[in-house]
Amino acid sequence: xxxxxxxxxxxxxxxxxxxxxxxxxxxxxxxxxxxxxxxxxxxxxxxxxxxxxxxxxxxxxxxxxxxxxxxxxxxxxxxxxxxxxxxxxxxxxxxxxxxxxxxxxxxxxxxxxxxxxxxxxxxxxxxxxxxxxxxxxxxxxxxxxxxxxxxxxxxxxxxxxxxxxxxxxxxxxxxxxxxxxxxxxxxxxxxxxxxxxxxxxxxxxxxxxxxxxxxxxxxxxxxxxxxxxxxxxxxxxxxxxxxxxxxxxxxxxxxxxxxxxxxxxxxxxxxxxxxxxxxxxxxxxxxxxxxxxxxxxxxxxxxxxxxxxxxxxxxxxxxxxxxxxxxxxxxxxxxxxxxxxxxxxxxx
Numbered sequence: 001x002x003x004x005x006x007x008x009x010x011x012x013x014x015x016x017x018x019x020x021x022x023x024x025x026x027x028x029x030x031x032x033x034x035x036x037x038x039x040x041x042x043x044x045x046x047x048x049x050x051x052x053x054x055x056x057x058x059x060x061x062x063x064x065x066x067x068x069x070x071x072x073x074x075x076x077x078x079x080x081x082x083x084x085x086x087x088x089x090x091x092x093x094x095x096x097x098x099x100x101x102x103x104x105x106x107x108x109x110x111x112x113x114x115x116x117x118x119x120x121x122x123x124x125x126x127x128x129x130x131x132x133x134x135x136x137x138x139x140x141x142x143x144x145x146x147x148x149x150x151x152x153x154x155x156x157x158x159x160x161x162x163x164x165x166x167x168x169x170x171x172x173x174x175x176x177x178x179x180x181x182x183x184x185x186x187x188x189x190x191x192x193x194x195x196x197x198x199x200x201x202x203x204x205x206x207x208x209x210x211x212x213x214x215x216x217x218x219x220x221x222x223x224x225x226x227x228x229x230x231x232x233x234x235x236x237x238x239x240x241x242x243x244x245x246x247x248x249x250x251x252x253x254x255x256x257x258x259x260x261x262x263x264x265x266x267x268x269x270x271x272x273x274x275x276x277x278x279x280x281x282x283x284x285x286x287x288x289x290x291x292x293x294x295x296x297x298x299x300x301x302x303x304x305x306x307x308x309x310x311x312x313x314x315x316x317x318x319x320x321x322x323x324x325x326x327x328x329x330x331x332x333x334x335x336x337x338x339x340x341x342x343x344x345x346x347x348x
Contacts, residue, residue, distance in 0.1 A: 088199020
């Protein structure tokens with residue numbers, strides 16, 4: 001059975017979706033960056049987190065060749081899911097506190113208004129593809145844990161050990177140094193990263209016809225409590241698509257995003273006329289107002305990072321971050337590049 005979203009029923013659904021209203025807003029004073037980037041006429045656009053530079057270029061080229069938007073987006077994020085050197089997603093992702101890699105992913109296909117996701121999936125390198133299979137072949141939206149793995153295996157996915165030597169070494173150093181009074185002997189610090197990390201790739205695309213899809217995939221917060229699920233597999237938090245408006249997704253502290261349904265809120269901000277960047281920054285302001293005091297510094301600023309990436313139906317794209325110094329990946333219809341992200345707070 002083919003897993004292509006170009007199947008006849010999906011094409012039929014896609015042709016029935018009317019084009020949305022014109023969107024966009026002028027430059028917003030005070031952000032320090034242009035709020036809108038407009039694509040060349042008839043050119044597809046892709047936007048992603050910075051680790052998605054290869055992914056947006058691949059997705060953009062596939063869109064030019066006529067591939068379905070969701071298929072193209074998933075092919076884009078798979079470049080990182082299958083990269084053992086990327087410790088933020090898929091194979092090689094950093095494990096939970098017990099040394100087990102648990103992966104989350106979600107996707108939405110704008111033309112058919114369908115969604116799929118998986119949470120705490122073990123042993124499968126490409127959770128984004130499993131999420132697409134949930135979308136294609138079930139009447140559900142989310143499968144988790146052992147059930148998600150059984151579902152993947154039933155469709156021929158291969159169960160593999162996802163903990164690479166690199167990720168294992170980082171985990172062992174974290175375990176050895178996590179507390180002065182535990183039973184593990186500290187090891188010398190070197191260039192090896194042992195701090196807690198959030199790592200994710202979100203990728204959103206729009207083709208020349210204005211059809212939109214999005215996908216987010218992650219290995220989640222490093223050293224998390226087993227079974228923890230962040231925002232990435234949550235429809236409306238980790239990513240969201242409305243084919244009449246646009247798509248958005250996030251990377252960073254998932255718990256902060258879940259509370260505001262940030263991807264949905266960003267798309268809804270675009271529905272109300274905001275540019276993608278302004279929509280993302282407005283969502284981040286909402287995040288700040290809902291952050292509990294223990295997670296704020298003495299100046300009322302979050303002690304964590306969170307970023308949103310967005311594209312609208314016209315092909316305008318943008319991003320927003322809580323903090324300066326972040327970049328994001330774009331394909332503007334011709335080339336892929338990294339751009340600085342507009343932000344709320346300057347790093348000290």
